[in-house]
Structure formats: C-alpha cells, structure tokens
Amino acid sequence: xxxxxxxxQHTLIALVEDKPGVLTRVASMFRRRGFNIASLAVGNSxxxxxxxxxxxxxxxxxxxxxxxxxxxxxxxxxxxxxxTNEPIVTRELALIKVKTTQITRGEIIQIVNLFRANIIDVxxxxxxxxxxxxxxxxxxxxxxxxxxxxxEMHRTGVVAMVRGRANGHxxxxx
Numbered sequence: 620x621x622x623x624x625x626x627x628q629h630t631l632i633a634l635v636e637d638k639p640g641v642l643t644r645v646a647s648m649f650r651r652r653g654f655n656i657a658s659l660a661v662g663n664s665x666x667x668x669x670x671x672x673x674x675x676x677x678x679x680x681x682x683x684x685x686x687x688x689x690x691x692x693x694x695x696x697x698x699x700x701x702x703t704n705e706p707i708v709t710r711e712l713a714l715i716k717v718k719t720t721q722i723t724r725g726e727i728i729q730i731v732n733l734f735r736a737n738i739i740d741v742x743x744x745x746x747x748x749x750x751x752x753x754x755x756x757x758x759x760x761x762x763x764x765x766x767x768x769x770x771e772m773h774r775t776g777v778v779a780m781v782r783g784r785a786n787g788h789x790x791x792x793x
Contacts, residue, residue, distance in 0.1 A: 628657060629683040630707065630779050631674040633690055634664060634697040641695040645672065648689055654678065658711075658776035669697065673778045706782040712775045713757045714739075715748045718768035727767060734760045745770055 635641050642661060649656055657675040664671040676683060683701060690699045719727055724746070731738055731748050734756065740747035750760055754777060761772065 629676050629678060629701055629703045631676065631687060631699060631701050632779065633672045633699045635670050635672060636695040636697065637668050637670050638695055644693055645690065648693065652686060654686060660776040660778045675777050702779060702781055707779050708782055709753055709777045709779045710751055711754055711757055711777050712751050714773045715761060715764060716745050716770040717748065717764045718744060718770055719746050723767055727764065730763050736760060
C-alpha cells in the first residue's frame with residue numbers, strides 16, 4: 620500500500636507558548652522547506668500562556684507529516700496535530716467592502732441576507748459586509764458581490780477544531 624503523494628490541502632493545529640518570536644520561528648521553518656501557507660490563524664487558547672495556531676498548507680501526506688515533525692521539535696511548540704482526516708469544523712471571518720449606489724444597494728442587501736452575513740458599515744458609496752463560515756461560503760459571496768466592485772477584502776484565515784469529544788491530541792495530553 621504505497622503512500623499518498625497527491626498534493627492537497629492539510630489542516631494542522633499547533634499548541635504553542637505565548638512568547639515573542641514563536642510565530643517568526645514557525646513561519647521561517649515553513650519558508651525554509653519551501654512550503655506555502657495557504658492560511659494561518661493564531662489566537663489565545665483555553666490554557667493561560669498558550670496559543671493555538673491553525674495552518675492550512677498544500678502538500679502531499681509525506682511532506683506534510685515531515686513538516687509536522689519539524690514543527691513539533693521547535694522549543695516553543697507544545698504539540699502539533701494534522702487534523703485533515705478528522706471530523707472537523709472550520710470557520711473563517713471575512714470583511715468585504717463593496718461599491719454601492721442607490722440602485723444597487725437593495726440587491727446587495729438581498730445577497731447579504733441570503734448568506735446570513737451582516738452589514739456593519741454603510742456610506743453613500745460603499746458597504747462593509749461581515750461573513751463568518753466555511754471558506755467556500757466566503758468565496759461564493761465574494762463571487763456574487765464582485766460584479767458590483769470589491770473595494771477591499773480582509774480574511775482571517777481558517778480556524779479549525781475536531782468535532783465531538785476528541786480534541787486533536789494524539790499523544791495522551793489533555
């Protein structure tokens with residue numbers, strides 16, 4: 620049974636110490652190995668002094684497992700899990716600023732409502748929309764708003780969590 624060498628997106632979660640320079644060390648480790656990080660989200664975890672990073676990276680199973688092992692060796696990294704094949708929930712937040720006119724405003728509002736997104740700022744020439752969901756949902760909304768003219772977009776990157784009682788830890792930590 621040969622290993623899978625198809626390049627695909629992998630989702631990795633790392634629990635890291637909240638210290639200056641940790642993000643730089645992690646990012647340069649990816650850079651040195653020629654890895655492109657498709658998205659990276661970092662934030663506080665439920666444990667004081669520890670942050671959780673969610674990486675989405677492109678690569679085949681073997682290469683990604685090598686990167687996970689290298690990550691695990693970094694001094695400030697407590698643990699790393701590739702949760703690609705686990706049952707996971709993923710979310711991303713995006714802010715999209717779209718051009719509006721009196722004529723297009725109503726149509727844009729209908730599209731925003733269809734996606735259960737929120738309008739968080741309105742001016743005479745633009746509207747800022749907030750959307751939370753899976754990346755595909757953001758991509759779909761972006762596609763429908765594009766014809767009106769996207770002025771600016773900012774995406775947080777994906778945060779992911781294993782569903783149910785499992786927590787993505789495979790080494791007995793809890």
